[in-house]
Amino acid sequence: MQLDSLSWGLGPRRFEIFLEPTCPYSVKAFLKLDELIAQAGEKVTVQIRLHSQPWHMFSGVIVRCVLAAASLEGGREKAKAVLTAVARHREEFEFENHASGPNLEASPNDIIARIERYSGVALAEAFASTELEHAVKWHTKYARQNGIHVSPTFMIDGLVQPGMSSGDPVEQWVSQLI
Template sequence: MSQQPLHADPLSWGHGPRTFEVFLEPTCPFSVRAFNKLDALLNEVGEEKVTIKIRLQSQPWHMFSGVIVRCILAASTLPEGKAAARSVLKAVADHREEFEFTDHCSGPNMDTTPQQIIERIEKYSGVKLAAAFARPELQTEIKWHSKYARQNGIHVSPTFMVNGLVQADLGSGDDIGVWAQRILA
């Protein structure tokens, strides 16, 4: 029996004409801070005025970054789509230390395997994603996120784009009112 073609649900919320793209590395503390502000931003600006898009920016100094990004995108291919992916992002954000090395090179995660990372994500998120993770064609979606970031000159997380233009002066520490003002300008 052949599998259905793989479809990843876009990680976007809202349906407005303005776009706010956020490039996140799931275990980066600054990306976590930005991610945790997105619901409030959507409420402040309004779903009819903005489309918020999460782009995943895997970074090699976050040692499990590639595995975690693949988990998020695998979740987006499940029937719950972007809601499942958001649950995985939230689980990683809420338990960041269990997915990151101390000082990027040491600590309790030194003996952790990719399989254990998947199991932790499933436990914290409630999303069963191991089978989707194992689908080779998921690589196409992963490469798309990476290529899209490179094409836009994105190298670090979080990075923000408004209507297709990088906003180098926006950061995760900004109040959402600053973000909203930039989106609506």
């Protein structure tokens, strides 16, 4: 199984962002990435790293959906479509107060079906591939090796940037990258 890298741009500066797809702060950061790429141009490579967090109850299922999309033809853009769909409909993929609400009745298959409906990406077959587990584990190990504990977390050229935040304007991110 081949997965497209969740990477945009070919610039010499490497901007890695560790995201949990249903985290409100990760969503805020994710929705700024297109603007960042537009402003930073060819000076930066943006790489999304997935960081599943257990208090977001469907986190593992959704991360696997993103990676399943990345395994399909046109995977990078399909993975981005899945991330965008989850971001735009975040409440439908998250529990209220991390432990209650209508998603208590949802199954992983319900979550996959919702993502397919919102993103337009057929995921179920790729999601079921046992080879996908390697990618899920790689993202987890990579985050742990870099001391990542929360999302979003930002790294520039391999160094964690504790002063960066999803609340920062894109211009501030650009000033740190260029």
